[in-house]
Amino acid sequence: MLDDTKKRPAILFLCLGNICRSPLAEGAARAAFARAGIEALLDSAGTGDWHVGHPPDARAQAEARRRGTDISDLRARQLSPGDFTRFDLILAADESNLHDARAIRPAGATAELRLMLDLLPGRAGEGVTDPYYGEADGFATTWDDVDAVAVALVAEFSPSSG
Numbered sequence: 001m002l003d004d005t006k007k008r009p010a011i012l013f014l015c016l017g018n019i020c021r022s023p024l025a026e027g028a029a030r031a032a033f034a035r036a037g038i039e040a041l042l043d044s045a046g047t048g049d050w051h052v053g054h055p056p057d058a059r060a061q062a063e064a065r066r067r068g069t070d071i072s073d074l075r076a077r078q079l080s081p082g083d084f085t086r087f088d089l090i091l092a093a094d095e096s097n098l099h100d101a102r103a104i105r106p107a108g109a110t111a112e113l114r115l116m117l118d119l120l121p122g123r124a125g126e127g128v129t130d131p132y133y134g135e136a137d138g139f140a141t142t143w144d145d146v147d148a149v150a151v152a153l154v155a156e157f158s159p160s161s162g
Contacts, residue, residue, distance in 0.1 A: 009157045010041035012083055013116070013146075014101060015093040018046030018076035021128050022093060023056040024139070025116060025146035027064045027071040032150035038157055044074065045083065047100040051076040057132065063139035067147070084109035091116040091149070094127025117145065119152040 013025035022044035033040045046052075054076045055061070064071045079101060083090065090111045092098035101113055117123040128145045131138030 008039050008041060009089070009153075010087045011043075011153065012079075012087040012090045012111070013042075013044040013093075014047065014079060014090055014097050015044075015128075016046055016097060016130065017048050017051045017132070018044055018078070019051045019054060019057045020060050020132050020139070021130060021142055021146065022046065023071050023074045023076075024060050024064060024143055025091070025093070025128075025149060026074065027069040028067075028143065028147040028150040029153060031067075031069045032147070032154045033157075036154045036158060038154060038159075040157065041087070043087070045077050045079040047079055047097050049078045052078055057139075059131070059136050059139050060142075062136070063143050066140075067143055079104065081106040081109075084111045087111045089114065091119075093130070095125075096127075116149045119149050119156075120145075 013022040015021035026042055026044040029042050056071050056074055061072050084105055088111060090101060090113050092101055092115055098115055116128055117126040128142060131142045
């Protein structure tokens with residue numbers, strides 16, 4: 001059983017408060033992996049603790065619903081040292097989140113830390129725009145980015161990509 005669990009990708013999406021970018025990324029990835037028939041452990045977290053226990057921002061939920069994905073059951077949580085061994089890959093929304101994750105990364109951590117957009121050709125080093133302080137249309141742009149990341153992840157973990 002442990003071998004089967006090891007083969008299943010375990011990916012954590014990380015942003016600041018875990019109510020906008022990372023739950024959208026988790027929702028997009030859940031939908032993309034389900035469509036591909038690939039079992040994966042997918043989760044999201046924030047580097048900060050301001051929203052722990054709260055659902056995603058209402059605008060994020062609305063955008064996800066508009067795209068056919070329900071993220072209303074997700075609840076914000078803060079990144080923990082255990083995440084660095086529980087997950088194979090931790091994808092940060094931007095450089096600030098990546099820096100904060102590196103700062104708490106424990107000795108013996110096994111997870112690879114990267115930026116989400118590093119998975120997209122020509123976007124390495126870029127951050128996913130934080131739509132929190134903007135208008136609702138910013139959530140559509142964020143969804144487009146995290147959905148492209150989800151598609152790239154599915155391609156990477158697809159059995160046919162072997």
